[in-house]
Amino acid sequence: MTAHPLVPDLTRTATVTAHARRSACPCGAPETLADRADGTVVRHADTVAKAHPPNTDLTELTLRLATAAAVPDVLLPPLTNTPAPLHGRLVTCWPYGTPVDPQDPDAAPWEAAATLLARLHSHPPLAGTPTMRGPAKAAQAVGRLKAAATTAAKPVLRAWHTLPAWARAETPMPDDGTRTLCHGDFHLGQLVRHPAPHGPWRLIDVDDLGTGVPAWDLARPAAWYACGLLAPEEWTRFLTAYRAAAGPAISAHGDPWPTLDIPARALTVQTAATAIAKAATAGRPLDEVEQSLIDACDRMASTPPELTYESAK
Incomplete structure:
Protein backbone atom coordinates (compact mmCIF):
# COMPACT_ATOMS: atom_id res chain seq x y z
CA MET A 1 0.00 0.00 0.00
CA TYR A 96 9.45 25.45 17.64
CA GLY A 97 9.10 25.64 21.41
CA THR A 98 10.24 23.25 24.13
CA PRO A 99 7.23 21.40 25.60
CA VAL A 100 6.51 20.49 29.20
CA ASP A 101 8.44 17.38 30.21
CA PRO A 102 5.84 14.68 31.00
CA GLN A 103 8.51 12.72 32.87
CA ASP A 104 9.01 15.55 35.37
CA PRO A 105 5.58 16.32 36.85
CA ASP A 106 7.11 18.21 39.77
CA ALA A 107 8.36 20.82 37.30
CA ALA A 108 4.92 21.40 35.76
CA PRO A 109 4.50 25.16 35.23
CA TRP A 110 1.12 25.56 36.93
CA GLU A 111 1.69 29.20 37.87
CA ALA A 112 2.81 30.15 34.37
CA ALA A 113 -0.13 28.30 32.82
CA ALA A 114 -2.65 30.03 35.09
CA THR A 115 -1.14 33.45 34.45
CA LEU A 116 -1.23 32.94 30.67
CA LEU A 117 -4.87 31.87 30.82
CA ALA A 118 -5.78 34.89 32.95
CA ARG A 119 -4.08 37.20 30.41
CA LEU A 120 -5.83 35.46 27.51
CA HIS A 121 -9.21 35.74 29.21
CA SER A 122 -8.62 39.46 29.81
CA HIS A 123 -7.69 40.25 26.18
CA PRO A 124 -10.51 41.68 24.04
CA PRO A 125 -11.47 39.28 21.22
CA LEU A 126 -10.86 40.46 17.67
CA ALA A 127 -13.95 41.32 15.64
CA GLY A 128 -15.46 38.18 14.17
CA THR A 129 -13.66 35.77 16.52
CA PRO A 130 -15.50 32.42 16.35
CA THR A 131 -16.97 30.58 19.30
CA MET A 132 -14.61 28.52 21.43
CA ARG A 133 -14.88 24.83 20.47
CA GLY A 134 -14.55 23.21 23.91
CA PRO A 135 -18.12 21.89 24.24
CA ALA A 136 -18.10 20.76 20.60
CA LYS A 137 -14.99 18.68 21.24
CA ALA A 138 -16.60 17.10 24.28
CA ALA A 139 -19.66 16.23 22.20
CA GLN A 140 -17.45 14.69 19.50
CA ALA A 141 -15.71 12.51 22.10
CA VAL A 142 -19.08 11.29 23.37
CA GLY A 143 -20.14 10.56 19.80
CA ARG A 144 -17.08 8.34 19.33
CA LEU A 145 -17.84 6.67 22.63
CA LYS A 146 -21.34 5.74 21.50
CA ALA A 147 -19.82 4.09 18.45
CA ALA A 148 -17.49 2.04 20.68
CA ALA A 149 -20.53 0.48 22.42
CA THR A 150 -18.67 -0.89 25.45
CA THR A 151 -20.02 -1.61 28.93
CA ALA A 152 -17.70 1.01 30.38
CA ALA A 153 -19.51 3.65 28.34
CA LYS A 154 -22.74 3.44 30.36
CA PRO A 155 -21.76 5.54 33.41
CA VAL A 156 -20.01 8.04 31.17
CA LEU A 157 -23.11 8.52 29.03
CA ARG A 158 -25.30 8.80 32.14
CA ALA A 159 -23.03 11.55 33.48
CA TRP A 160 -23.12 13.30 30.09
CA HIS A 161 -26.89 13.50 30.10
CA THR A 162 -26.96 15.22 33.50
CA LEU A 163 -25.18 18.24 32.00
CA PRO A 164 -27.04 21.30 30.71
CA ALA A 165 -27.58 21.60 26.98
CA TRP A 166 -24.90 24.27 26.48
CA ALA A 167 -22.22 22.02 27.99
CA ARG A 168 -23.23 19.30 25.51
CA ALA A 169 -22.97 21.77 22.58
CA GLU A 170 -26.71 21.43 21.93
CA THR A 171 -27.40 25.13 22.56
CA PRO A 172 -25.12 28.20 22.49
CA MET A 173 -22.88 28.83 25.45
CA PRO A 174 -24.35 31.30 27.99
CA ASP A 175 -23.84 34.95 27.15
CA ASP A 176 -24.41 36.82 30.40
CA GLY A 177 -21.56 39.28 30.05
CA THR A 178 -18.90 36.82 31.21
CA ARG A 179 -17.85 35.50 27.81
CA THR A 180 -14.18 36.09 27.04
CA LEU A 181 -11.45 34.96 24.71
CA CYS A 182 -10.70 31.31 25.59
CA HIS A 183 -8.14 28.71 24.56
CA GLY A 184 -10.77 25.96 24.31
CA ASP A 185 -8.53 22.93 24.91
CA PHE A 186 -6.13 23.79 27.71
CA HIS A 187 -3.85 21.17 29.25
CA LEU A 188 -0.13 21.13 30.03
CA GLY A 189 0.65 19.78 26.57
CA GLN A 190 -0.42 23.17 25.23
CA LEU A 191 2.56 24.94 26.77
CA VAL A 192 5.99 25.47 25.24
CA ARG A 193 9.04 27.57 26.04
CA HIS A 194 9.97 29.98 23.26
CA PRO A 195 12.65 30.67 22.27
CA ALA A 196 13.63 27.08 22.97
CA PRO A 197 14.80 25.73 25.26
CA HIS A 198 14.62 28.26 28.12
CA GLY A 199 12.41 31.10 26.92
CA PRO A 200 9.16 32.15 28.60
CA TRP A 201 6.14 29.85 28.48
CA ARG A 202 3.56 30.37 25.74
CA LEU A 203 0.26 28.69 24.89
CA ILE A 204 0.01 26.79 21.60
CA ASP A 205 -2.72 25.21 19.43
CA VAL A 206 -5.35 27.70 18.26
CA ASP A 207 -7.73 25.16 16.69
CA ASP A 208 -10.32 25.60 19.45
CA LEU A 209 -9.61 29.24 20.35
CA GLY A 210 -12.59 31.58 20.50
CA THR A 211 -15.11 33.37 22.68
CA GLY A 212 -16.88 31.49 25.43
CA VAL A 213 -17.12 30.73 29.13
CA PRO A 214 -13.58 31.16 30.54
CA ALA A 215 -14.21 28.58 33.26
CA TRP A 216 -13.90 25.96 30.50
CA ASP A 217 -10.14 26.62 30.33
CA LEU A 218 -9.81 25.85 34.05
CA ALA A 219 -11.97 22.77 33.80
CA ARG A 220 -9.39 20.12 32.93
CA PRO A 221 -7.15 20.81 35.96
CA ALA A 222 -10.32 21.10 38.06
CA ALA A 223 -11.49 17.72 36.76
CA TRP A 224 -8.12 16.12 37.48
CA TYR A 225 -8.22 17.53 41.01
CA ALA A 226 -11.77 16.27 41.58
CA CYS A 227 -10.81 12.81 40.27
CA GLY A 228 -7.72 12.62 42.49
CA LEU A 229 -5.32 12.86 39.53
CA LEU A 230 -3.96 16.29 40.49
CA ALA A 231 -2.55 16.88 43.96
CA PRO A 232 -4.34 19.50 46.10
CA GLU A 233 -1.10 21.47 46.35
CA GLU A 234 -0.79 21.76 42.56
CA TRP A 235 -4.44 22.68 42.19
CA THR A 236 -4.00 25.40 44.81
CA ARG A 237 -0.92 26.74 43.01
CA PHE A 238 -2.84 26.93 39.74
CA LEU A 239 -5.92 28.55 41.28
CA THR A 240 -3.93 31.05 43.36
CA ALA A 241 -1.86 32.15 40.37
CA TYR A 242 -4.98 32.60 38.22
CA ARG A 243 -6.58 34.78 40.87
CA ALA A 244 -3.36 36.75 41.40
CA ALA A 245 -3.37 37.57 37.68
CA ALA A 246 -7.00 38.82 37.99
CA GLY A 247 -8.41 36.08 35.80
CA PRO A 248 -12.14 36.68 35.21
CA ALA A 249 -13.33 33.06 35.14
CA ILE A 250 -13.84 32.84 38.90
CA SER A 251 -14.31 35.25 41.78
CA ALA A 252 -11.23 36.63 43.51
CA HIS A 253 -12.22 34.94 46.78
CA GLY A 254 -14.42 32.15 48.01
CA ASP A 255 -15.36 28.76 46.65
CA PRO A 256 -14.73 28.55 42.88
CA TRP A 257 -16.54 25.26 42.47
CA PRO A 258 -20.05 26.55 41.69
CA THR A 259 -18.54 28.15 38.58
CA LEU A 260 -16.21 25.25 37.70
CA ASP A 261 -18.51 22.32 38.45
CA ILE A 262 -20.29 21.97 35.12
CA PRO A 263 -17.23 22.56 32.88
CA ALA A 264 -15.19 20.17 35.07
CA ARG A 265 -17.88 17.51 34.75
CA ALA A 266 -17.94 17.95 30.98
CA LEU A 267 -14.15 17.59 30.75
CA THR A 268 -14.27 14.49 32.97
CA VAL A 269 -16.78 12.93 30.58
CA GLN A 270 -14.74 13.97 27.55
CA THR A 271 -11.52 12.52 28.96
CA ALA A 272 -13.22 9.28 30.01
CA ALA A 273 -14.94 8.94 26.63
CA THR A 274 -11.66 9.43 24.79
CA ALA A 275 -9.90 6.90 27.01
CA ILE A 276 -12.56 4.24 26.48
CA ALA A 277 -12.60 4.72 22.72
CA LYS A 278 -8.80 4.47 22.52
CA ALA A 279 -8.73 1.35 24.67
CA ALA A 280 -11.45 -0.26 22.56
CA THR A 281 -9.60 0.55 19.34
CA ALA A 282 -6.36 -0.90 20.75
CA GLY A 283 -8.15 -3.97 22.12
CA ARG A 284 -6.69 -3.49 25.59
CA PRO A 285 -8.19 -3.22 29.08
CA LEU A 286 -8.57 0.15 30.77
CA ASP A 287 -5.67 1.19 33.00
CA GLU A 288 -5.99 2.51 36.55
CA VAL A 289 -6.19 6.18 35.58
CA GLU A 290 -8.79 5.52 32.90
CA GLN A 291 -10.88 3.49 35.33
CA SER A 292 -10.72 6.32 37.87
CA LEU A 293 -12.27 8.65 35.28
CA ILE A 294 -15.11 6.21 34.65
CA ASP A 295 -15.66 5.84 38.39
CA ALA A 296 -15.85 9.63 38.65
CA CYS A 297 -18.50 9.67 35.90
CA ASP A 298 -20.46 7.04 37.82
CA ARG A 299 -20.44 9.30 40.90
CA MET A 300 -21.39 12.31 38.79
CA ALA A 301 -24.35 10.48 37.29
CA SER A 302 -25.76 9.80 40.76
CA THR A 303 -25.19 13.40 41.93
CA PRO A 304 -26.11 15.70 39.05
CA PRO A 305 -25.12 19.36 39.26
CA GLU A 306 -27.48 21.51 41.29
CA LEU A 307 -26.36 24.77 39.70
CA THR A 308 -26.30 25.86 36.10
CA TYR A 309 -23.50 28.14 35.00
CA GLU A 310 -25.93 31.04 34.78
CA SER A 311 -27.19 30.70 38.37
CA ALA A 312 -23.67 30.09 39.68
CA LYS A 313 -22.60 33.50 38.43
Missing part, protein backbone atom coordinates in the same frame (compact mmCIF):
# COMPACT_ATOMS: atom_id res chain seq x y z
CA THR A 2 1.35 3.47 -0.91
CA ALA A 3 1.76 5.75 2.09
CA HIS A 4 -0.26 8.96 2.15
CA PRO A 5 1.94 11.86 0.97
CA LEU A 6 0.79 14.29 3.71
CA VAL A 7 3.69 13.70 6.13
CA PRO A 8 6.53 13.88 3.54
CA ASP A 9 4.99 16.93 1.89
CA LEU A 10 4.40 18.57 5.27
CA THR A 11 8.04 17.84 6.11
CA ARG A 12 9.10 19.62 2.93
CA THR A 13 6.99 22.62 3.97
CA ALA A 14 8.69 22.73 7.37
CA THR A 15 12.12 22.36 5.76
CA VAL A 16 11.60 25.12 3.20
CA THR A 17 10.23 27.46 5.87
CA ALA A 18 13.11 26.70 8.25
CA HIS A 19 15.70 27.40 5.55
CA ALA A 20 13.97 30.66 4.62
CA ARG A 21 14.16 31.82 8.24
CA ARG A 22 17.89 31.21 8.62
CA SER A 23 20.79 31.86 6.25
CA ALA A 24 22.50 28.88 7.87
CA CYS A 25 19.85 26.46 9.06
CA PRO A 26 21.05 24.13 11.87
CA CYS A 27 19.80 21.16 9.91
CA GLY A 28 19.08 17.84 11.45
CA ALA A 29 16.72 15.02 10.70
CA PRO A 30 13.08 16.14 10.49
CA GLU A 31 10.79 14.81 13.20
CA THR A 32 7.10 13.94 13.15
CA LEU A 33 5.74 15.27 16.45
CA ALA A 34 2.14 14.11 15.94
CA ASP A 35 0.20 12.26 13.27
CA ARG A 36 -3.43 12.07 14.30
CA ALA A 37 -6.80 12.73 12.70
CA ASP A 38 -7.04 16.00 14.63
CA GLY A 39 -3.65 17.29 13.54
CA THR A 40 -0.35 16.27 11.95
CA VAL A 41 2.73 18.16 13.12
CA VAL A 42 6.26 17.96 11.69
CA ARG A 43 9.40 19.73 12.94
CA HIS A 44 12.52 20.72 11.05
CA ALA A 45 15.16 22.51 13.14
CA ASP A 46 13.45 25.53 14.75
CA THR A 47 10.32 25.38 12.58
CA VAL A 48 7.08 23.40 12.89
CA ALA A 49 4.48 22.79 10.20
CA LYS A 50 0.99 21.71 11.19
CA ALA A 51 -1.77 20.20 9.07
CA HIS A 52 -5.01 21.13 10.80
CA PRO A 53 -8.01 18.79 11.09
CA PRO A 54 -10.00 18.05 7.94
CA ASN A 55 -12.90 20.44 7.29
CA THR A 56 -11.23 23.25 9.28
CA ASP A 57 -12.87 26.55 8.31
CA LEU A 58 -10.39 28.84 6.53
CA THR A 59 -11.95 32.09 7.75
CA GLU A 60 -12.12 30.92 11.36
CA LEU A 61 -8.57 29.58 11.38
CA THR A 62 -7.29 32.82 9.85
CA LEU A 63 -8.96 34.80 12.66
CA ARG A 64 -7.44 32.46 15.22
CA LEU A 65 -3.99 33.01 13.70
CA ALA A 66 -4.56 36.76 13.87
CA THR A 67 -5.45 36.44 17.55
CA ALA A 68 -2.23 34.52 18.26
CA ALA A 69 -0.25 37.22 16.47
CA ALA A 70 -2.03 39.91 18.49
CA VAL A 71 -1.08 38.48 21.90
CA PRO A 72 2.49 37.18 21.45
CA ASP A 73 3.08 37.45 25.21
CA VAL A 74 0.38 34.79 25.72
CA LEU A 75 0.10 32.69 22.55
CA LEU A 76 2.98 31.47 20.41
CA PRO A 77 2.76 33.71 17.31
CA PRO A 78 2.50 31.94 13.95
CA LEU A 79 5.00 32.27 11.12
CA THR A 80 2.15 32.28 8.61
CA ASN A 81 -0.77 34.72 8.55
CA THR A 82 -2.82 32.70 6.07
CA PRO A 83 -3.12 28.89 6.03
CA ALA A 84 -2.02 27.08 2.88
CA PRO A 85 -3.86 24.05 1.43
CA LEU A 86 -2.09 20.69 1.33
CA HIS A 87 -3.82 17.41 0.43
CA GLY A 88 -7.18 18.78 1.48
CA ARG A 89 -5.87 20.13 4.81
CA LEU A 90 -4.97 23.65 5.90
CA VAL A 91 -1.32 24.06 6.90
CA THR A 92 0.33 26.66 9.12
CA CYS A 93 3.93 27.16 10.25
CA TRP A 94 5.19 28.03 13.73
CA PRO A 95 8.43 28.49 15.63
Whole structure:
Protein backbone atom coordinates (compact mmCIF):
# COMPACT_ATOMS: atom_id res chain seq x y z
CA MET A 1 0.00 0.00 0.00
CA THR A 2 1.35 3.47 -0.91
CA ALA A 3 1.76 5.75 2.09
CA HIS A 4 -0.26 8.96 2.15
CA PRO A 5 1.94 11.86 0.97
CA LEU A 6 0.79 14.29 3.71
CA VAL A 7 3.69 13.70 6.13
CA PRO A 8 6.53 13.88 3.54
CA ASP A 9 4.99 16.93 1.89
CA LEU A 10 4.40 18.57 5.27
CA THR A 11 8.04 17.84 6.11
CA ARG A 12 9.10 19.62 2.93
CA THR A 13 6.99 22.62 3.97
CA ALA A 14 8.69 22.73 7.37
CA THR A 15 12.12 22.36 5.76
CA VAL A 16 11.60 25.12 3.20
CA THR A 17 10.23 27.46 5.87
CA ALA A 18 13.11 26.70 8.25
CA HIS A 19 15.70 27.40 5.55
CA ALA A 20 13.97 30.66 4.62
CA ARG A 21 14.16 31.82 8.24
CA ARG A 22 17.89 31.21 8.62
CA SER A 23 20.79 31.86 6.25
CA ALA A 24 22.50 28.88 7.87
CA CYS A 25 19.85 26.46 9.06
CA PRO A 26 21.05 24.13 11.87
CA CYS A 27 19.80 21.16 9.91
CA GLY A 28 19.08 17.84 11.45
CA ALA A 29 16.72 15.02 10.70
CA PRO A 30 13.08 16.14 10.49
CA GLU A 31 10.79 14.81 13.20
CA THR A 32 7.10 13.94 13.15
CA LEU A 33 5.74 15.27 16.45
CA ALA A 34 2.14 14.11 15.94
CA ASP A 35 0.20 12.26 13.27
CA ARG A 36 -3.43 12.07 14.30
CA ALA A 37 -6.80 12.73 12.70
CA ASP A 38 -7.04 16.00 14.63
CA GLY A 39 -3.65 17.29 13.54
CA THR A 40 -0.35 16.27 11.95
CA VAL A 41 2.73 18.16 13.12
CA VAL A 42 6.26 17.96 11.69
CA ARG A 43 9.40 19.73 12.94
CA HIS A 44 12.52 20.72 11.05
CA ALA A 45 15.16 22.51 13.14
CA ASP A 46 13.45 25.53 14.75
CA THR A 47 10.32 25.38 12.58
CA VAL A 48 7.08 23.40 12.89
CA ALA A 49 4.48 22.79 10.20
CA LYS A 50 0.99 21.71 11.19
CA ALA A 51 -1.77 20.20 9.07
CA HIS A 52 -5.01 21.13 10.80
CA PRO A 53 -8.01 18.79 11.09
CA PRO A 54 -10.00 18.05 7.94
CA ASN A 55 -12.90 20.44 7.29
CA THR A 56 -11.23 23.25 9.28
CA ASP A 57 -12.87 26.55 8.31
CA LEU A 58 -10.39 28.84 6.53
CA THR A 59 -11.95 32.09 7.75
CA GLU A 60 -12.12 30.92 11.36
CA LEU A 61 -8.57 29.58 11.38
CA THR A 62 -7.29 32.82 9.85
CA LEU A 63 -8.96 34.80 12.66
CA ARG A 64 -7.44 32.46 15.22
CA LEU A 65 -3.99 33.01 13.70
CA ALA A 66 -4.56 36.76 13.87
CA THR A 67 -5.45 36.44 17.55
CA ALA A 68 -2.23 34.52 18.26
CA ALA A 69 -0.25 37.22 16.47
CA ALA A 70 -2.03 39.91 18.49
CA VAL A 71 -1.08 38.48 21.90
CA PRO A 72 2.49 37.18 21.45
CA ASP A 73 3.08 37.45 25.21
CA VAL A 74 0.38 34.79 25.72
CA LEU A 75 0.10 32.69 22.55
CA LEU A 76 2.98 31.47 20.41
CA PRO A 77 2.76 33.71 17.31
CA PRO A 78 2.50 31.94 13.95
CA LEU A 79 5.00 32.27 11.12
CA THR A 80 2.15 32.28 8.61
CA ASN A 81 -0.77 34.72 8.55
CA THR A 82 -2.82 32.70 6.07
CA PRO A 83 -3.12 28.89 6.03
CA ALA A 84 -2.02 27.08 2.88
CA PRO A 85 -3.86 24.05 1.43
CA LEU A 86 -2.09 20.69 1.33
CA HIS A 87 -3.82 17.41 0.43
CA GLY A 88 -7.18 18.78 1.48
CA ARG A 89 -5.87 20.13 4.81
CA LEU A 90 -4.97 23.65 5.90
CA VAL A 91 -1.32 24.06 6.90
CA THR A 92 0.33 26.66 9.12
CA CYS A 93 3.93 27.16 10.25
CA TRP A 94 5.19 28.03 13.73
CA PRO A 95 8.43 28.49 15.63
CA TYR A 96 9.45 25.45 17.64
CA GLY A 97 9.10 25.64 21.41
CA THR A 98 10.24 23.25 24.13
CA PRO A 99 7.23 21.40 25.60
CA VAL A 100 6.51 20.49 29.20
CA ASP A 101 8.44 17.38 30.21
CA PRO A 102 5.84 14.68 31.00
CA GLN A 103 8.51 12.72 32.87
CA ASP A 104 9.01 15.55 35.37
CA PRO A 105 5.58 16.32 36.85
CA ASP A 106 7.11 18.21 39.77
CA ALA A 107 8.36 20.82 37.30
CA ALA A 108 4.92 21.40 35.76
CA PRO A 109 4.50 25.16 35.23
CA TRP A 110 1.12 25.56 36.93
CA GLU A 111 1.69 29.20 37.87
CA ALA A 112 2.81 30.15 34.37
CA ALA A 113 -0.13 28.30 32.82
CA ALA A 114 -2.65 30.03 35.09
CA THR A 115 -1.14 33.45 34.45
CA LEU A 116 -1.23 32.94 30.67
CA LEU A 117 -4.87 31.87 30.82
CA ALA A 118 -5.78 34.89 32.95
CA ARG A 119 -4.08 37.20 30.41
CA LEU A 120 -5.83 35.46 27.51
CA HIS A 121 -9.21 35.74 29.21
CA SER A 122 -8.62 39.46 29.81
CA HIS A 123 -7.69 40.25 26.18
CA PRO A 124 -10.51 41.68 24.04
CA PRO A 125 -11.47 39.28 21.22
CA LEU A 126 -10.86 40.46 17.67
CA ALA A 127 -13.95 41.32 15.64
CA GLY A 128 -15.46 38.18 14.17
CA THR A 129 -13.66 35.77 16.52
CA PRO A 130 -15.50 32.42 16.35
CA THR A 131 -16.97 30.58 19.30
CA MET A 132 -14.61 28.52 21.43
CA ARG A 133 -14.88 24.83 20.47
CA GLY A 134 -14.55 23.21 23.91
CA PRO A 135 -18.12 21.89 24.24
CA ALA A 136 -18.10 20.76 20.60
CA LYS A 137 -14.99 18.68 21.24
CA ALA A 138 -16.60 17.10 24.28
CA ALA A 139 -19.66 16.23 22.20
CA GLN A 140 -17.45 14.69 19.50
CA ALA A 141 -15.71 12.51 22.10
CA VAL A 142 -19.08 11.29 23.37
CA GLY A 143 -20.14 10.56 19.80
CA ARG A 144 -17.08 8.34 19.33
CA LEU A 145 -17.84 6.67 22.63
CA LYS A 146 -21.34 5.74 21.50
CA ALA A 147 -19.82 4.09 18.45
CA ALA A 148 -17.49 2.04 20.68
CA ALA A 149 -20.53 0.48 22.42
CA THR A 150 -18.67 -0.89 25.45
CA THR A 151 -20.02 -1.61 28.93
CA ALA A 152 -17.70 1.01 30.38
CA ALA A 153 -19.51 3.65 28.34
CA LYS A 154 -22.74 3.44 30.36
CA PRO A 155 -21.76 5.54 33.41
CA VAL A 156 -20.01 8.04 31.17
CA LEU A 157 -23.11 8.52 29.03
CA ARG A 158 -25.30 8.80 32.14
CA ALA A 159 -23.03 11.55 33.48
CA TRP A 160 -23.12 13.30 30.09
CA HIS A 161 -26.89 13.50 30.10
CA THR A 162 -26.96 15.22 33.50
CA LEU A 163 -25.18 18.24 32.00
CA PRO A 164 -27.04 21.30 30.71
CA ALA A 165 -27.58 21.60 26.98
CA TRP A 166 -24.90 24.27 26.48
CA ALA A 167 -22.22 22.02 27.99
CA ARG A 168 -23.23 19.30 25.51
CA ALA A 169 -22.97 21.77 22.58
CA GLU A 170 -26.71 21.43 21.93
CA THR A 171 -27.40 25.13 22.56
CA PRO A 172 -25.12 28.20 22.49
CA MET A 173 -22.88 28.83 25.45
CA PRO A 174 -24.35 31.30 27.99
CA ASP A 175 -23.84 34.95 27.15
CA ASP A 176 -24.41 36.82 30.40
CA GLY A 177 -21.56 39.28 30.05
CA THR A 178 -18.90 36.82 31.21
CA ARG A 179 -17.85 35.50 27.81
CA THR A 180 -14.18 36.09 27.04
CA LEU A 181 -11.45 34.96 24.71
CA CYS A 182 -10.70 31.31 25.59
CA HIS A 183 -8.14 28.71 24.56
CA GLY A 184 -10.77 25.96 24.31
CA ASP A 185 -8.53 22.93 24.91
CA PHE A 186 -6.13 23.79 27.71
CA HIS A 187 -3.85 21.17 29.25
CA LEU A 188 -0.13 21.13 30.03
CA GLY A 189 0.65 19.78 26.57
CA GLN A 190 -0.42 23.17 25.23
CA LEU A 191 2.56 24.94 26.77
CA VAL A 192 5.99 25.47 25.24
CA ARG A 193 9.04 27.57 26.04
CA HIS A 194 9.97 29.98 23.26
CA PRO A 195 12.65 30.67 22.27
CA ALA A 196 13.63 27.08 22.97
CA PRO A 197 14.80 25.73 25.26
CA HIS A 198 14.62 28.26 28.12
CA GLY A 199 12.41 31.10 26.92
CA PRO A 200 9.16 32.15 28.60
CA TRP A 201 6.14 29.85 28.48
CA ARG A 202 3.56 30.37 25.74
CA LEU A 203 0.26 28.69 24.89
CA ILE A 204 0.01 26.79 21.60
CA ASP A 205 -2.72 25.21 19.43
CA VAL A 206 -5.35 27.70 18.26
CA ASP A 207 -7.73 25.16 16.69
CA ASP A 208 -10.32 25.60 19.45
CA LEU A 209 -9.61 29.24 20.35
CA GLY A 210 -12.59 31.58 20.50
CA THR A 211 -15.11 33.37 22.68
CA GLY A 212 -16.88 31.49 25.43
CA VAL A 213 -17.12 30.73 29.13
CA PRO A 214 -13.58 31.16 30.54
CA ALA A 215 -14.21 28.58 33.26
CA TRP A 216 -13.90 25.96 30.50
CA ASP A 217 -10.14 26.62 30.33
CA LEU A 218 -9.81 25.85 34.05
CA ALA A 219 -11.97 22.77 33.80
CA ARG A 220 -9.39 20.12 32.93
CA PRO A 221 -7.15 20.81 35.96
CA ALA A 222 -10.32 21.10 38.06
CA ALA A 223 -11.49 17.72 36.76
CA TRP A 224 -8.12 16.12 37.48
CA TYR A 225 -8.22 17.53 41.01
CA ALA A 226 -11.77 16.27 41.58
CA CYS A 227 -10.81 12.81 40.27
CA GLY A 228 -7.72 12.62 42.49
CA LEU A 229 -5.32 12.86 39.53
CA LEU A 230 -3.96 16.29 40.49
CA ALA A 231 -2.55 16.88 43.96
CA PRO A 232 -4.34 19.50 46.10
CA GLU A 233 -1.10 21.47 46.35
CA GLU A 234 -0.79 21.76 42.56
CA TRP A 235 -4.44 22.68 42.19
CA THR A 236 -4.00 25.40 44.81
CA ARG A 237 -0.92 26.74 43.01
CA PHE A 238 -2.84 26.93 39.74
CA LEU A 239 -5.92 28.55 41.28
CA THR A 240 -3.93 31.05 43.36
CA ALA A 241 -1.86 32.15 40.37
CA TYR A 242 -4.98 32.60 38.22
CA ARG A 243 -6.58 34.78 40.87
CA ALA A 244 -3.36 36.75 41.40
CA ALA A 245 -3.37 37.57 37.68
CA ALA A 246 -7.00 38.82 37.99
CA GLY A 247 -8.41 36.08 35.80
CA PRO A 248 -12.14 36.68 35.21
CA ALA A 249 -13.33 33.06 35.14
CA ILE A 250 -13.84 32.84 38.90
CA SER A 251 -14.31 35.25 41.78
CA ALA A 252 -11.23 36.63 43.51
CA HIS A 253 -12.22 34.94 46.78
CA GLY A 254 -14.42 32.15 48.01
CA ASP A 255 -15.36 28.76 46.65
CA PRO A 256 -14.73 28.55 42.88
CA TRP A 257 -16.54 25.26 42.47
CA PRO A 258 -20.05 26.55 41.69
CA THR A 259 -18.54 28.15 38.58
CA LEU A 260 -16.21 25.25 37.70
CA ASP A 261 -18.51 22.32 38.45
CA ILE A 262 -20.29 21.97 35.12
CA PRO A 263 -17.23 22.56 32.88
CA ALA A 264 -15.19 20.17 35.07
CA ARG A 265 -17.88 17.51 34.75
CA ALA A 266 -17.94 17.95 30.98
CA LEU A 267 -14.15 17.59 30.75
CA THR A 268 -14.27 14.49 32.97
CA VAL A 269 -16.78 12.93 30.58
CA GLN A 270 -14.74 13.97 27.55
CA THR A 271 -11.52 12.52 28.96
CA ALA A 272 -13.22 9.28 30.01
CA ALA A 273 -14.94 8.94 26.63
CA THR A 274 -11.66 9.43 24.79
CA ALA A 275 -9.90 6.90 27.01
CA ILE A 276 -12.56 4.24 26.48
CA ALA A 277 -12.60 4.72 22.72
CA LYS A 278 -8.80 4.47 22.52
CA ALA A 279 -8.73 1.35 24.67
CA ALA A 280 -11.45 -0.26 22.56
CA THR A 281 -9.60 0.55 19.34
CA ALA A 282 -6.36 -0.90 20.75
CA GLY A 283 -8.15 -3.97 22.12
CA ARG A 284 -6.69 -3.49 25.59
CA PRO A 285 -8.19 -3.22 29.08
CA LEU A 286 -8.57 0.15 30.77
CA ASP A 287 -5.67 1.19 33.00
CA GLU A 288 -5.99 2.51 36.55
CA VAL A 289 -6.19 6.18 35.58
CA GLU A 290 -8.79 5.52 32.90
CA GLN A 291 -10.88 3.49 35.33
CA SER A 292 -10.72 6.32 37.87
CA LEU A 293 -12.27 8.65 35.28
CA ILE A 294 -15.11 6.21 34.65
CA ASP A 295 -15.66 5.84 38.39
CA ALA A 296 -15.85 9.63 38.65
CA CYS A 297 -18.50 9.67 35.90
CA ASP A 298 -20.46 7.04 37.82
CA ARG A 299 -20.44 9.30 40.90
CA MET A 300 -21.39 12.31 38.79
CA ALA A 301 -24.35 10.48 37.29
CA SER A 302 -25.76 9.80 40.76
CA THR A 303 -25.19 13.40 41.93
CA PRO A 304 -26.11 15.70 39.05
CA PRO A 305 -25.12 19.36 39.26
CA GLU A 306 -27.48 21.51 41.29
CA LEU A 307 -26.36 24.77 39.70
CA THR A 308 -26.30 25.86 36.10
CA TYR A 309 -23.50 28.14 35.00
CA GLU A 310 -25.93 31.04 34.78
CA SER A 311 -27.19 30.70 38.37
CA ALA A 312 -23.67 30.09 39.68
CA LYS A 313 -22.60 33.50 38.43
